Amino acid sequence: MNIFVDFQRRIATLLEEIVAAGGLPKTLDLTRFTVEPPREAAHGDLSANAAMVYAKEAKAAGANARALAIEIAAGLAEQDDVDQAEVAGPGFINIRLKPTVFENVLRAALNEGPRFGAGAPAGDPVNVEYVSANPTGPMHVGHARGAVFGDALASLIDFAGRAVTREYYVNDAGAQVDVLARSAFLRYLEALGETIGAVPEGLYPGDYLVPVGAALAKEFGASLREKPESEWLPVVRRKAIDAMMVMIRDDLAALKVRHDVFSSERALTGADGGKDRVRAAIEDLRSRGIVYLGRLPPPKGAHIEDWEDREQTLFRTSDFGDDIDRPLVKSDGGYTYFAADIAYHKDKIDRGFRALIDVWGADHGGYVKRMQAAVAAVSQGQASLDVRLCQLVRLMRAGEPVKMSKRAGDFVTLREVVDEVGVDAVRFMMLMRRNDAPLDFDLAKVIEQSQDNPVFYVQYAHARGRSVVRQAGATFPGFDASPAALAGADFGLLTDESERSILRLIAQYPRVVEQAAAAREPHRIAFYLHELATGFHAHWNRGKDMPHLRFVNEWSKELTNARIALAVAVTSVLASGLALLGVNAPEEMR
């Protein structure tokens, strides 16, 4: 139940009547105006800007914004659940609702429970791809942001009513996995008793490959040692990639990030047998005349030592909005990463997806246009790709930047941070920030100030609400706190202004969900939850000075019923929002 959408519709109906009466042109776009909660409580419960938006059109019929507003307001004022509709300022229509509206919202929140705020199923299924960290080592803190963001975004879109598939693209086909294999082979030799000394430049030095080497030694004994690289490399590579993916899946689980589908780049290329779908995708484009042999100008800015001007296989991405055309085949005959990525996105489209979302790090920003061009080309304009860029996390330790590099081997792993500050704090902190704003993540600070982290504030509100419900049970033996029982309470007893303001916040939840999903901005949920928690804490504290405002009133079970209903609705919405963010909603704080 979304009262904002409801009134948007009602005003649209009134506008249609005005159009029919000749007061506005027939071509009116009825989606242009908004119904929103006014910033000032004094302005009522809802505010609509319709009259100002259509002022120009009204002028043609001899009216102005205020006259139009007065007409709309008059129509609204006649409706049963509208207490008052008045025109203010340049033409705002401020609507004050009868209490029954909010009582119905409360009832809906209780009856619908965890589904309150969910959107009706609508729209194309969405494919959300996120994380896609290379299978060459454990996840580090830098990966966490995109992982948490993508996971929460997927949950949000799903809750808002669109089917979502959560996907991870495993980059298991490039040169980096050969490096991984050589690095693992070194550890294998080490496990066989050889002294390997320092890990050579260009290989991954991390300790996490030690167990992989040991497992290889256990499985193959010394048999791999005598073989040429061309023979052992595919074997070691397979084992190492599998081990890395197990590790990454564990890291994801620790961060409570889940995926439905893991897609392998290697499988697309047919490198281990099977159909070469990269080639198929390129051939498809070639047959349509958008792949050709040509030359590219040398890149500007960054000077490249070994730039060679040569004829190469190019994809005419510039026909689809990219700046220049892009190469598909490397000089050694292999596919570029881009070529494989085209095949991968084509695969998603072939699986029926028209709406694609990719979550990338900001360092891939330069890649957006060409990928969108590719999706447009491959789908013949039927599919769209939305890329959400997460600015890189600057990891700090007491004000000092910490370098994060797999090669250096001194990166801070995701696991270390999760173990230290907890998954809830990591997730909430990352989701309290817009994805396209940079984030300084100071380890020392997060650990030291974890008490001040907003996640505890919101979780505490939930725990406090649950405690209140338990308290009601202690005061009234056999108290029935089930939503069904509470939905029958007399909500007319909730007359205090701070109770009403909490009800207003609850009524906003469906709107926040809808808009956060449409804007693809999970952080709006986090901010909303903080606001709801603030309202709840504030109201709770008023009960200290004014005992008659407490949730549990031993002298009135009716009043207690109504207020516990409010508390249950608040905890229900908090739990719902926290679930979208993947953060635990505790029964009590320890």
Added chain:
RNA sequence: GUCCCGGUAGCUCAGCAGGAUAGAGCAACGGUUUCCUAAACCGUAGGUCGAAGGUUCGAAUCCUUUCCGGGACGCCA
């Protein structure tokens, strides 16, 4: 040189398709614990929304120019 993302209170950040007197947390200062958990609450103070033009009833928000910071522009992934 081109492209992308930022620039809002001392600090970290919100600001919802352009809406009414720009908000929150932290830090600062002053209060509140016989009372459903003080991991909380109340109050005070703090802002030329980087700058300049433009669009209109109205701009932190849209457009142009410009300054500052970060990132990307290679057959890497």
